[in-house]
Amino acid sequence: xxxxxxxxxxxxxxxxxxxxxxxxxxxxxxxxxxxxxxxxxxxxxxxxxxxxxxxxxxxxxxxxxxxxxxxxxxxxxxxxxxxxxxxxxxxxxxxxxxxxxxxxxxxxxxxxxxxxxxxxxxxxxxxxxxxxxxxxxxxxxxxxxxxxxxxxxxxxxxxxxxxxxxxxxxxxxxxxxxxxxxxxxxxxxxxxxxxxxxxxxxxxxxxxxxxxxxxxxxxxxxxxxxxxxxxxxxxxxxxxxxxxxxxxxxxxxxxxxxxxxxxxxxxxxxxxxxxxxxxxxxxxxxxxxxxxxxxxxxxxxxxxxxxxxxxxxxxxxxxxxxxxxxxxxxxxxxxxxxxxxxxxxxxxxxxxxxxxxxxxxxxxxxxxxxxxxxxxxxxxxxxxxxxxxxxxxxxxxxxxxxxxxxxxxxxxxxxxxxxxxxxxxxxxxxxxxxxxxxxxxxxxxxxxxxxxxxxxxxxxxxxxxxxxxxxxxxxxxxxxxxxxxxxxxxxxxxxxxxxxxxxxxxxxxxxxxxxxxxxxxxxxxxxxxxxxxxxxxxxxxxxxxxxxxxxxxxxxxxxxxxxxxxxxxxxxxxxxxxxxxxxxxxxxxxxxxxxxxxxxxxxxxxxxxxxxxxxxxxxxxxxxxxxxxxxxxxxxxxxxxxxxxxxxxxxxxxxxxxxxxxxxxxxxxxxxxxxxxxxxxxxxxxxxxxxxxxxxxxxxxxxxxxxxxxxxxxxxxxxxxxxxxxxxxxxxxxxxxxxxxxxxxxxxx
Numbered sequence: 001x002x003x004x005x006x007x008x009x010x011x012x013x014x015x016x017x018x019x020x021x022x023x024x025x026x027x028x029x030x031x032x033x034x035x036x037x038x039x040x041x042x043x044x045x046x047x048x049x050x051x052x053x054x055x056x057x058x059x060x061x062x063x064x065x066x067x068x069x070x071x072x073x074x075x076x077x078x079x080x081x082x083x084x085x086x087x088x089x090x091x092x093x094x095x096x097x098x099x100x101x102x103x104x105x106x107x108x109x110x111x112x113x114x115x116x117x118x119x120x121x122x123x124x125x126x127x128x129x130x131x132x133x134x135x136x137x138x139x140x141x142x143x144x145x146x147x148x149x150x151x152x153x154x155x156x157x158x159x160x161x162x163x164x165x166x167x168x169x170x171x172x173x174x175x176x177x178x179x180x181x182x183x184x185x186x187x188x189x190x191x192x193x194x195x196x197x198x199x200x201x202x203x204x205x206x207x208x209x210x211x212x213x214x215x216x217x218x219x220x221x222x223x224x225x226x227x228x229x230x231x232x233x234x235x236x237x238x239x240x241x242x243x244x245x246x247x248x249x250x251x252x253x254x255x256x257x258x259x260x261x262x263x264x265x266x267x268x269x270x271x272x273x274x275x276x277x278x279x280x281x282x283x284x285x286x287x288x289x290x291x292x293x294x295x296x297x298x299x300x301x302x303x304x305x306x307x308x309x310x311x312x313x314x315x316x317x318x319x320x321x322x323x324x325x326x327x328x329x330x331x332x333x334x335x336x337x338x339x340x341x342x343x344x345x346x347x348x349x350x351x352x353x354x355x356x357x358x359x360x361x362x363x364x365x366x367x368x369x370x371x372x373x374x375x376x377x378x379x380x381x382x383x384x385x386x387x388x389x390x391x392x393x394x395x396x397x398x399x400x401x402x403x404x405x406x407x408x409x410x411x412x413x414x415x416x417x418x419x420x421x422x423x424x425x426x427x428x429x430x431x432x433x434x435x436x437x438x439x440x441x442x443x444x445x446x447x448x449x450x451x452x453x454x455x456x457x458x459x460x461x462x463x464x465x466x467x468x469x470x471x472x473x474x475x476x477x478x479x480x481x482x483x484x485x486x487x488x489x490x491x492x493x494x495x496x497x498x499x500x501x502x503x504x505x506x507x508x509x510x511x512x513x514x515x516x517x518x519x520x521x522x523x524x525x526x527x528x529x530x531x532x533x534x535x536x537x538x539x540x541x542x543x544x545x546x547x548x549x550x551x552x553x554x555x556x557x558x559x560x561x562x563x564x565x566x567x568x569x570x571x572x573x574x575x576x577x578x579x580x581x582x583x584x585x586x587x588x589x590x591x592x593x594x595x596x597x598x599x600x601x602x603x604x605x606x607x608x609x610x611x612x613x614x615x616x617x618x619x620x621x622x623x624x625x626x627x628x629x630x631x632x633x634x635x636x637x638x639x640x641x642x643x644x645x646x647x648x649x650x651x652x653x654x655x656x657x658x659x660x661x662x663x664x665x666x667x668x669x670x671x672x673x674x675x676x677x678x679x680x681x682x683x684x685x686x687x688x689x690x691x692x693x694x695x696x697x698x699x700x701x702x703x704x705x706x707x708x709x710x711x712x713x714x715x716x717x718x719x720x721x722x723x724x725x726x727x728x729x730x731x732x733x734x735x736x737x738x739x740x741x742x743x744x745x746x747x748x749x
Contacts, residue, residue, distance in 0.1 A: 008029065008069070009027065009067070009069070009070075010026065010027060010066060010082070011026045011037070011065075011066045011068055011079075012066065013063070013064040013066060014061065014062075014063055015062040015064070016051070016061050017055055017059055019043070021041040021043055024037040024038075024039030025039070045130070045134070053135075054182050054262055056090075057089075057093065057145070058207055058262070059207065059208065060087055062084065062211065062216075063124055063126065064081050064212065065081070065082045065083045065084070065085075065124070066080065066081055067080045067081075081108050081212050082107065083107045083108055084108065084213035084216040085103035085105045085106065085123070085124050085126075086216055086217075087103050087128060092128065093135050093140060095135070095137050095140060097129055097131075097133055098128070098129035098130075099127070099129075100125070100127045101125075101126050102124070103123055103125075103126055104122070105122040105123055106214075106216040107213060107215075109213070135263075139266075142265070142269075143263055143264050143265045143269060144447055144448055145262075145263055145447035146174060146261065146262050146264055146272075146445070146446055146447075147259055148172070148184050148259070148260055148261075148442065148444050148445075149224065149257075150170055150186045150442045151256065151442060152253050152254060152440075152441055153168070153189070153253060153254040153336070153440050153441075154248040154249055154253045154438070154439055154440075155244075155248040155252075155253075155436050155437040156191075157311065157435075157438065158252075158436070159311070160254065160311070162193070165290050166288055166290060167188060167288070168188075168191065168286075169185065169286070169288075170285065171183055171184065171186065171285050171362065172184055172282060172283065172284040172285070174264070174272070175268040175275070176264065176268055183358070183362055184262065185362055187209065188256075189255065189256050190256075191253075192254075193252060194251050195250065197249045198253075198255065200226035201223035201224060201226070202257060203218035203222065203257070204218070204222040204257060204259040205217040205218060205256075205259070206218075206219055206259075207258050207259070224257060224443075227331075229242055229245055231733060231737060232333065233330040234317075234318075234334045234439075235332070235333060235334055235335045236332075236333040236335070237332060248437065248439070269450065273323065276319045276323055276450075277323065279349050280319065280320050281319070281347045282316070282317045282318075282319045283314050283315075283344055283347075283348045283350055284314065284317055284442070285313070285314050285353060285354055285355055286312075286313040286314065286336055286438075287310060287311055287313070287355050309353075311432065311433075312353070313337060313338055313339055313432075314337055315334040315335060315336045316334065316347050317442070318330075322444070322446065322449075322450050323450060323451055324451065324727055325452065325454065325699075326451070327451075328445060328449050329445035330443070330444050332441070333439045334440050334441075335439050336433040337433055337434060338431065338432060338434065339353065341353075454699065459700040459703055460672055460700065462696050463668065463672065464672070466665075466696065466697075467665045467668060482555075483552050484552065484556065486548050486551065487548040487551075487583060487587075488583065488586065488587040491545070491583070491588065492587050492591050494545060495591055496591070497541065498528075501532065501537065505527060505528060506524055549576075557576070607633050607637065607643065610632055610633040611629075611633060614626045618650065623654060627650070630643075630646060630647040630650055631647070633647070641671055641674060644663045644666050644667040644670070645663070645667050648660040648661075648664045648667070648680065649680070658688070660680075660684050664677055664680040664684055667680075675701050678697050678698075678700050678701040678704075678711075679697070679698070679710065679711060682698045682701070682718065686718065691722065698714060698715040701714075702731075702734075707738055709735050712731050712732070712734045712735035712738065713732065713735045716729075716731030716732040716735065719731060
């Protein structure tokens with residue numbers, strides 16, 4: 001579609017896995033810029049054949065648009081490649097039998113690309129289908145898709161040269177479907193000189209090798225995005241490594257930017273988990289190979305397998321991060337070391353080298369393990385000269401020609417021996433990579449985590465199961481007698497206060513002044529009521545009596561629920577009124593008769609005052625009194641989370657962990673999303689050595705929004721105490737990320 005109408009005839013070539021599947025017939029391009037090819041081709045999928053499941057996952061179909069020009073009927077048509085497109089076959093593994101895509105065409109740089117329409121992107125409409133499902137829904141859901149992205153090798157040895165015959169390769173091996181071992185090979189690394197850093201983001205490339213249209217290598221919607229060094233999972237992610245990383249990334253480097261994939265069935269996923277748990281580290285081999293060469297098939301291959309591998313190194317990737325709940329990828333910089341069998345076995349339990357011992361599985365073609373084969377050309381040329389000289393010369397000159405050729409042959413062999421010696425001395429320095437500080441930057445990613453992360457709902461349910469339900473605390477009963485006594489004290493206190501107000505208004509009335517007449521008494525009563533009401537003291541006195549009346553209702557009459565009918569309410573109020581008036585008279589008679597009257601109770605203290613009293617008693621080492629104040633504070637408001645936390649912290653400080661646990665759990669019951677309560681529950685579980693419960697509380701606290709720096713830090717300390725250093729590292733890294741974001745926000749404000 002959208003081809004420029006100046007093109008007359010075009011065709012399409014279809015290739016897969018290095019094989020040409022066929023060419024369409026040449027088709028005339030219509031004036032609207034479209035061409036109907038109506039061409040189909042196929043290849044056979046076989047689990048054990050060249051086009052296996054592993055190949056389908058890794059490699060796309062390659063489509064090449066060709067321009068066909070007929071100059072003369074007697075001469076063959078002139079075919080010029082114009083553009084290329086790729087079609088990803090991965091959707092065929094995800095439960096579909098057919099997919100229709102519009103694959104964009106990318107121009108071949110050396111072609112007449114101007115013939116492609118500049119204002120629109122040309123594309124090929126492609127339909128790919130299979131007779132049967134490649135994987136059932138169950139097989140796909142029980143498996144996993146693993147992708148490995150190799151970005152670059154930085155700070156490479158000085159001996160690395162930008163020679164077209166040198167091929168820089170990296171390989172690692174993964175368990176694959178059907179209990180096989182699948183080598184993931186990255187070839188054709190590009191050596192770049194000093195200069196600017198690789199840009200971010202930049203596209204990932206298909207593992208196809210060089211093609212006519214380099215832009216077609218870019219995987220759609222797949223980019224290398226980079227990120228802060230501190231967020232990486234590799235070796236060089238500390239603050240002191242920043243300067244070295246920055247310098248290395250702008251120096252000589254070998255760049256791949258290639259992503260390769262493999263599908264792991266259920267058995268392969270289980271094997272991968274087991275190996276990660278047993279080995280922790282995964283070997284990733286690096287080497288330089290020579291290409292070209294004129295060997296004769298298997299004989300040359302066998303000779304090459306016996307040769308030492310040039311610049312054979314290995315990086316150890318810590319895969320334990322993939323066993324952390326919810327983790328699907330690891331990315332970082334991993335140091336490269338010289339390949340030593342004993343060291344590799346000690347760290348990874350792997351007893352073989354992929355490049356050295358299993359090279360036949362890599363399908364390297366003409367790649368050579370040793371030095372460049374150009375040094376072997378001299379003997380071949382001398383042999384040709386020997387033959388030619390013998391043909392041209394007579395019998396008399398044959399001996400001289402043979403001697404001359406022998407001299408040439410000796411010199412060539414000597415030069416070859418010297419070059420090989422220098423090369424070995426250069427390439428097999430025991431510390432070649434360590435001295436250079438070489439490191440690989442790569443990413444390993446899974447479609448689904450090996451260990452699923454528990455959902456927030458699941459964690460909340462587990463927390464509820466850990467905290468047994470307990471009935472609400474019963475109100476503290478003080479007894480009817482004490483309640484009535486308190487009522488007498490309140491009445492007395494109010495009467496004394498009213499009498500004091502009277503004296504301030506009218507002065508003290510002495511007995512010898514005679515009896516006051518009724519009109520004067522009523523006038524004073526009216527003025528006193530007016531003063532009490534306007535000053536607000538009447539309301540204050542009423543509030544003082546209200547608390548005592550409520551306690552009489554609860555403790556004396558045991559009334560704590562609403563009345564069913566108004567008649568019941570009125571009957572109770574009448575009875576209560578009579579009772580209160582009677583006891584008011586008793587209290588006033590005691591006051592006016594001059595009997596000893598108990599002093600009025602002190603005003604109620606606030607919760608803040610009770611907390612201060614508790615801490616003062618604690619500072620004075622009077623722990624019993626401090627505990628009493630903490631309990632009074634809780635009794636004042638049983639729904640106060642802070643009151644429960646303060647008392648729990650007090651108990652935890654003085655080795656009453658069980659009582660502290662009850663307090664913290666009660667706080668969680670009041671608010672299941674209170675981070676401080678969850679963290680304190682986790683801490684007291686650590687104190688009681690119930691580590692599984694502690695992990696649930698810490699994980700629940702870390703799952704809440706907004707994320708808490710303190711929660712992630714405490715979780716990291718917990719995992720560190722459990723010797724789970726990978727989880728601890730990830731928790732601390734998350735805490736640092738949140739702290740950086742918080743500091744950046746403060747600076748921005």
